[in-house]
Amino acid sequence: xxxxxxxxxxxxxxxxxxxxxxxxxxxxxxxxxxxxxxxxxxxxxxxxxxxxxxxxxxxxxxxxxxxxxxxxxxxxxxxxxxxxxxxxxxxxxxxxxxxxxxxxxxxxxxxxxxxxxxxxxxxxxxxxxxxxxxxxxxxxxxxxxxxxxxxxxxxxxxxxxxxxxxxxxxxxxxxxxxxxxxxxxxxxx
Amino acid sequence: xxxxxxxxxxxxxxxxxxxxxxxxxxxxxxxxxxxxxxxxxxxxxxxxxxxxxxxxxxxxxxxxxxxxxxxxxxxxxxxxxxxxxxxxxxxxxxxxxxxxxxxxxxxxxxxxxxxxxxxxxxxxxxxxxxxxxxxxxxxxxxxxxxxxxxxxxxxxxxxxxxxxxxxxxxxxxxxxxxxxxxxxxxxxxxxxxxxxxxxxxxxxxxxxxxxxxxxxxxxxxxxxxxxxxxxxxxxxxxxxxxxxxxxxxxxxxxxxxxxxxxxxxxxxxxxxxxxxxxxxxxxxxxxxxxxxxxxxxxxxxxxxxxxxxxxxxxxxxxxxxxxxxxxxxxxxxxxxxxxxxxxxxxxxxxxxxxxxxxxxxxxxxxxxxxxxxxxxxxxxxxxxxxxxxxxxxxxxxxxxxxxxxxxxxxxxxxxxxxxxxxxxxxxxxxxxxxxxxxxxxxxxxxxxxxxxxxxxxxxxxxxxxxxxxxxxxxxxxxxxxxxxxxxxxxxxxxxxxxxxxxxxxxxxxxxxxxxxxxxxxxxxxxxxxxxxxxxxxxxxxxxxxxxxxxxxxxxxxxxxxxxxxxxxxxxxxxxxxxxxxxxxxxxxxxxxxxxxxxxxxxxxxxxxxxxxxxxxxxxxxxxxxxxxxxxxxxxxxxxxxxxxxxxxxxxxxxxxxxxxxxxxxxxxxxxxxxxxxxxxxxxxxxxxxxxxxxxxxxxxxxxxxxxxxxxxxxxxxxxxxxxxxxxxxxxxxxxxxxxxxxxxxxxxxxxxxxxxxxxxxxxxxxxxxxxxxxxxxxxxxxxxxxxxxxxxxx
Numbered sequence: 001x002x003x004x005x006x007x008x009x010x011x012x013x014x015x016x017x018x019x020x021x022x023x024x025x026x027x028x029x030x031x032x033x034x035x036x037x038x039x040x041x042x043x044x045x046x047x048x049x050x051x052x053x054x055x056x057x058x059x060x061x062x063x064x065x066x067x068x069x070x071x072x073x074x075x076x077x078x079x080x081x082x083x084x085x086x087x088x089x090x091x092x093x094x095x096x097x098x099x100x101x102x103x104x105x106x107x108x109x110x111x112x113x114x115x116x117x118x119x120x121x122x123x124x125x126x127x128x129x130x131x132x133x134x135x136x137x138x139x140x141x142x143x144x145x146x147x148x149x150x151x152x153x154x155x156x157x158x159x160x161x162x163x164x165x166x167x168x169x170x171x172x173x174x175x176x177x178x179x180x181x182x183x184x185x186x187x188x189x
Numbered sequence: 190x191x192x193x194x195x196x197x198x199x200x201x202x203x204x205x206x207x208x209x210x211x212x213x214x215x216x217x218x219x220x221x222x223x224x225x226x227x228x229x230x231x232x233x234x235x236x237x238x239x240x241x242x243x244x245x246x247x248x249x250x251x252x253x254x255x256x257x258x259x260x261x262x263x264x265x266x267x268x269x270x271x272x273x274x275x276x277x278x279x280x281x282x283x284x285x286x287x288x289x290x291x292x293x294x295x296x297x298x299x300x301x302x303x304x305x306x307x308x309x310x311x312x313x314x315x316x317x318x319x320x321x322x323x324x325x326x327x328x329x330x331x332x333x334x335x336x337x338x339x340x341x342x343x344x345x346x347x348x349x350x351x352x353x354x355x356x357x358x359x360x361x362x363x364x365x366x367x368x369x370x371x372x373x374x375x376x377x378x379x380x381x382x383x384x385x386x387x388x389x390x391x392x393x394x395x396x397x398x399x400x401x402x403x404x405x406x407x408x409x410x411x412x413x414x415x416x417x418x419x420x421x422x423x424x425x426x427x428x429x430x431x432x433x434x435x436x437x438x439x440x441x442x443x444x445x446x447x448x449x450x451x452x453x454x455x456x457x458x459x460x461x462x463x464x465x466x467x468x469x470x471x472x473x474x475x476x477x478x479x480x481x482x483x484x485x486x487x488x489x490x491x492x493x494x495x496x497x498x499x500x501x502x503x504x505x506x507x508x509x510x511x512x513x514x515x516x517x518x519x520x521x522x523x524x525x526x527x528x529x530x531x532x533x534x535x536x537x538x539x540x541x542x543x544x545x546x547x548x549x550x551x552x553x554x555x556x557x558x559x560x561x562x563x564x565x566x567x568x569x570x571x572x573x574x575x576x577x578x579x580x581x582x583x584x585x586x587x588x589x590x591x592x593x594x595x596x597x598x599x600x601x602x603x604x605x606x607x608x609x610x611x612x613x614x615x616x617x618x619x620x621x622x623x624x625x626x627x628x629x630x631x632x633x634x635x636x637x638x639x640x641x642x643x644x645x646x647x648x649x650x651x652x653x654x655x656x657x658x659x660x661x662x663x664x665x666x667x668x669x670x671x672x673x674x675x676x677x678x679x680x681x682x683x684x685x686x687x688x689x690x691x692x693x694x695x696x697x698x699x700x701x702x703x704x705x706x707x708x709x710x711x712x713x714x715x716x717x718x719x720x721x722x723x724x725x726x727x728x729x730x731x732x733x734x735x736x737x738x739x740x741x742x743x744x745x746x747x748x749x750x751x752x753x754x755x756x757x758x759x760x761x762x763x764x765x766x767x768x769x770x771x772x773x774x775x776x777x778x779x780x781x782x783x784x785x786x787x788x789x790x791x792x793x794x795x796x797x798x799x800x801x802x803x804x805x806x807x808x809x810x811x812x813x814x815x816x817x818x819x820x821x822x823x824x825x826x827x828x829x830x831x832x833x834x835x836x837x838x839x840x841x842x843x844x845x846x847x848x849x850x851x852x853x854x855x856x857x858x859x860x861x862x863x864x865x866x867x868x869x870x871x872x873x874x875x876x877x878x879x880x881x882x883x884x885x886x887x888x889x890x891x892x893x894x895x896x897x898x899x900x901x902x903x904x905x906x907x908x909x910x911x912x913x914x915x916x917x918x919x920x921x922x923x924x925x926x927x928x929x930x931x932x933x934x935x936x937x938x939x940x941x942x943x944x945x946x947x948x949x950x951x952x953x954x955x956x957x958x959x960x961x962x963x964x965x966x967x968x969x970x971x972x973x974x975x976x977x978x979x980x981x982x983x
Binding site: 044046048050051052053054055056057071073076077079081090092095178 | 329330332333334335336337341344345357736737738741
């Protein structure tokens with residue numbers, strides 16, 4: 001249960017801004033590698049078989065290269081999640097829980113892939129995922145298809161989309177059919 | 190054995206044999222113990238009683254931390270798994286945890302099945318229409334959270350989120366990390382970690398030893414079953430209070446037997462050189478043996494139980510008895526001459542008794558026993574020397590002529606008087622050192638008495654830090670007429686403890702009632718759950734307009750209905766979960782009923798130190814409402830309590846020793862009727878004690894209770910030396926000098942060996958008495974009036 005949770009968290013955090021640059025898988029990776037960090041707004045919509053209607057959350061994402069990601073949810077309830085190095089910290093309703101990623105190897109593999117995406121580390125990404133890039137520089141989409149069966153049990157596909165160096169959408173398709181769509185605003189800098 | 194034909198000899202022997210028979214009978218009927226009860230004051234406070242009980246029986250005392258090192262990560266993990274598996278099958282262990290999730294599923298299942306009886310949130314309001322709606326809304330918000338996936342599989346059965354809330358409440362801080370092989374490891378990944386809990390109490394050293402042997406055997410078997418791993422060979426490390434007890438006992442045993450053997454050989458050789466007769470050598474041991482018997486018998490009669498500690502140190506104290514025989518054999522040997530020096534020995538005996546009688550008044554039973562033991566022991570030893578030995582002495586006994594040695598000593602002593610100025614100089618320098626170091630002179634931590642070597646203490650610290658093992662330093666204790674009453678009492682403290690947590694006074698707390706609520710609480714919670722039809726009606730109202738429709742929540746209605754019909758939770762029903770162990774550790778049955786222990790987690794932000802006054806104040810307020818509870822809730826800081834207890838004993842022992850010193854001076858004044866002679870008897874001893882203390886302080890050694898016992902012994906042994914010097918109002922005759930030298934040499938060789946011991950208590954007594962006895966004699970000689978003038982040192 002927890003690895004699956006962490007895997008998802010890691011994917012959600014992947015939605016970080018990237019400055020504009022040239023286009024192509026190599027160029028996209030290079031642009032992402034140049035990303036020093038920034039602050040963006042997000043709106044996430046979750047579709048679950050369990051629910052009659054999707055539920056929404058919104059707030060801000062902060063990325064500090066190379067390994068710190070923060071998700072500050074404002075609605076429906078204030079909540080902060082911080083991924084820094086190998087620890088994941090969740091603060092909610094006055095309680096803080098800290099988890100070490102090494103305790104959850106599957107989730108760690110996922111999060112390392114996300115980190116690799118943000119760092120533009122194609123070789124590391126390809127250890128866990130098959131990469132599929134489509135569209136053009138102005139409107140690209142990168143599909144991550146898990147090659148690792150342990151990861152595939154949690155997530156069937158991750159789709160990152162953006163224009164130039166900016167990531168604007170992160171869609172996660174869970175193995176059980178539920179999915180979450182995150183829309184990301186323009187970097188505020 | 191021709192001398193036995195003398196009538197006096199026969200009488201003395203008959204009396205002695207009768208005495209030994211009586212003493213032996215008393216000793217045989219005495220009860221011996223070696224547990225922590227020796228540290229319990231004679232009139233303990235409830236806190237002190239609990240402290241000693243926790244140290245003896247508490248969960249912490251039963252903890253064994255295990256580390257597996259060497260090999261590679263895979264080999265360590267496999268060893269950990271095999272070790273854990275075989276120990277889980279061993280009845281000696283109440284719990285074995287190596288990070289494997291063997292219990293996790295059973296625990297989570299039990300929690301989930303009993304969530305309505307366990308969750309403090311289950312109240313009538315929680316199950317009202319409004320309460321249900323708010324809980325559903327919370328669940329929906331949680332589903333939107335990054336952590337929401339945790340709740341997703343449970344929503345249809347638990348839409349009010351009881352399980353998540355239970356898990357959050359139970360989330361224990363500070364578990365070690367798991368490696369990729371699924372077992373706990375140290376942060377650097379080089380050590381696989383296990384936590385074992387023995388069934389036997391930590392005070393049961395034999396059982397702890399058996400448990401350690403079982404761990405070693407299981408480790409050896411696990412290692413043997415593995416294919417050879419790369420890297421170094423796999424190693425096993427163990428630590429914990431029980432392990433410490435076992436290792437301490439082994440160390441003390443081996444050190445004592447080693448030192449005793451060596452010391453006996455040394456002293457016997459020395460005495461044999463002087464006496465030249467094995468018979469006389471054996472005779473000289475009679476006072477010591479009789480004295481030891483008398484000491485044990487006196488303690489047995491006076492206290493009911495004799496503590497091992499008393500035996501250990503009492504036997505060294507009785508070493509003074511050997512000196513009596515030396516004085517007898519070297520100075521005289523026949524009845525006529527005894528009358529000349531017996532008064533001096535008698536006075537020495539009286540002063541020693543005065544010093545040790547002071548210990549009678551110690552609130553520390555260990556010290557009081559030591560006092561009784563010493564007084565009875567040296568008295569009987571002296572009487573044996575006086576009345577039995579002369580009668581038994583072979584008529585043809587001819588001591589090696591010690592007069593030449595004595596003369597040379599006399600010359601040396603006379604020459605040493607030229608250095609008399611050195612004594613006040615050294616004494617004043619010693620006082621200066623002691624004044625400068627006065628704040629760090631004494632070590633008032635109980636830990637200082639621990640015979641555990643520094644390396645073992647480091648290993649313990651390291652494994653404990655890696656393990657996040659509970660040190661259970663802070664506890665709140667409540668009592669009740671039975672287990673359920675104790676649980677009710679614990680439940681009533683919940684609001685107080687929660688308030689303290691919110692104020693940051695503590696980081697968290699635990700309670701047996703968290704896992705096993707009192708019957709009344711369980712019934713109240715289940716009564717708050719409405720019957721199925723009513724719950725369905727309310728749920729329909731509550732879910733109206735929410736994305737989570739009531740029609741999907743039939744499993745919830747089933748579970749709630751089943752919960753209402755479930756029999757109350759009992760400890761027996763928890764078998765097979767690790768939560769049962771938690772309850773056992775925190776809920777104890779006692780003679781008067783039951784006791785609940787609530788461990789408090791100290792605030793990490795405040796260096797893990799708790800504001801005891803605030804906790805006590807809050808508990809006192811909460812306690813007022815506790816009508817049916819047998820006593821107020823007690824707050825216990827185990828470390829503070831044990832250090833305070835020991836520091837109290839130390840302070841008291843220092844005061845009593847000073848009182849004893851005053852009594853010694855008083856007795857000397859009474860018998861010698863000359864302040865000048867009293868001064869001459871006391872000055873060398875005072876100087877010797879001061880110089881030894883200063884020497885220890887300069888060497889960076891902090892003084893503990895046993896140094897103080899050593900100082901008393903310097904006075905007891907040294908007073909004989911000084912009295913011989915004082916008695917003759919000048920330099921003693923050569924034979925007396927020779928006897929004093931032999932007595933000092935035996936004392937120094939006996940105690941000098943203790944000084945090299947690894948065991949702090951033995952080392953402390955040896956390093957004090959050895960040099961102290963030598964200095965006493967040297968100072969006596971230096972301060973003695975030179976042959977013609979009787980001038981006094983300034």
